[in-house]
Amino acid sequence: MNAVSKTPPRLWVTTLLFSSTALAALILVPLYGIFHGYHWYQWLAFAVYGALCGFSITAGYHRLWSHRTYEAHWSLRLIFALFGAATLQNSILIWASGHRRHHRHVDDNDRDPYSAKRGFWFSHIGWMLRDYPSGKVDFSNAKDLQRDKIVMWQHNHYIPITLAMNLGLPLLAGWLTGDIIGMLLLAGVLRIVVNHHTTFFINSLAHMWGRRPYTDENTARDNDLLAFFTFGEGYHNYHHIFQTDYRNGIRWYQWDPTKWLIKTASWLGLARNLKTVPTIRIQRAILTMQFKRAEQKLQQSSHKERWRRVLEKEAQDFAAALAEWKELQSRRYENARERLLAKWESAAIRTRVKELEYSLNMQRKRLQIMMEQFHLCPVSATQ
Ligand SMILES: [Zn+2]
Ligand SMILES: [Zn+2]
Incomplete structure (x- = not known):
């Protein structure tokens, strides 16, 4: 050229x-x-x-x-x-x-x-x-x-x-x-x-x-x-x-x-037909980013080991919540496809999804507090 x-x-x-x-x-x-x-x-x-x-x-x-x-x-x-x-x-x-x-x-x-x-x-x-x-x-x-x-x-x-x-x-x-x-x-x-x-x-x-x-x-x-x-x-x-x-x-x-x-x-x-993304998917995105940034900050922390244990526990909870959510999704999808979903079961799944949303929201706040306590400069979301 x-x-x-x-x-x-x-x-x-x-x-x-x-x-x-x-x-x-x-x-x-x-x-x-x-x-x-x-x-x-x-x-x-x-x-x-x-x-x-x-x-x-x-x-x-x-x-x-x-x-x-x-x-x-x-x-x-x-x-x-x-x-x-x-x-x-x-x-x-x-x-x-x-x-x-x-x-x-x-x-x-x-x-x-x-x-x-x-x-x-x-x-x-x-x-x-x-x-x-x-x-x-x-x-x-x-x-x-x-x-x-x-x-x-x-x-x-x-x-x-x-x-x-x-x-x-x-x-x-x-x-x-x-x-x-x-x-x-x-x-x-x-x-x-x-x-x-x-x-x-x-x-x-x-x-x-x-x-x-x-x-x-x-x-x-x-x-x-x-x-x-x-x-x-x-x-x-x-x-x-x-x-x-x-x-x-x-x-x-x-x-x-x-x-x-x-x-x-x-x-x-x-x-x-106004489309919105389910809250839980939005929370998953926010938390994924928070974990990513917490990991980065942890590398610079002087109390690495102490914080690593806390972070690992949070990460396990997060993974478990996501796994349960996926399972609920596929149950709902399967049942809906076979038109088997009883009303009470559908309501039970919705309630459980709401509970998961709530627990992810709490986790998001916990991570925020944790990052503030790293005694480092606050993790910036602008990077
Ligand atoms: Zn666009
Ligand atoms: Zn663009």
Whole structure:
């Protein structure tokens, strides 16, 4: 391979699009504000339009179409398709099939389209600026999406839809309110740039900065600050291990408005079959990570032997709980298959699973206390 073929050809349309919108947002938007000023309703249009577009990516492109974490009524899918096109992030089909490859081959520099291991710039925006082999469009993983009429309609008419949503709608709103340029600059340009980079941060920063409480098998992180700006998508460590869950922030106090939107849509009859991962699987992931970190800390502890015995006992309890859980699962599965599961037995299994969840929760707390007592620096989940 020669030096020329090492740098793939530049994609001029995306390069010019990203640079011109970013420059306009940095220069024209403030200049117009200084010399002309904006009205409050233009800022309101920016916020409302920006939120509709943002949710169309997080709840639509991502959690609905890329991961099928729930099913949505056609009216909701149509809204997501229209406002998703307004974000200028490509069609649902291209976006979702690329994102599925990202999950399948995460951190593989040759196959993950926006592998974070290729650095911040590449995973944030660089991957779209050149024709990299890792970014080749391939719909073989998106046959289900090709059967969705709204997805295909948006894909086949992407240019007119995106022009109507990005120029037509702000122009109309500007004409109605008497300041076309102000509306185009805020609800058009600035909104696109904000929508772009909040999404892009998930591919870059959310793979570099934050905690790894559920898995360290990949670079994905949980980051509260990013979650705030990305409608809940910042709980990316959880998302990468449990991508079929419609939630990303699973705790009640975690900021995940996309989860709240999907839940509200289900109450209104616009969404159904919301998928969640069983609590016990989540606890298993957390505890596995805690044991891993405790082991690492133990190596540095001056009271190694004392702590090793305690840790071994905890590890045995953990293994026993998991074995029992697996046994309960297979009993439930076998009985359900043969339609033999009596009601009382089903209730007994559920109760036992709840007890196991409780005991794993207690173990998680014990491990936490144990690590604090190692008399070493606290074990960090950010590694
Ligand atoms: Zn995802
Ligand atoms: Zn990711």
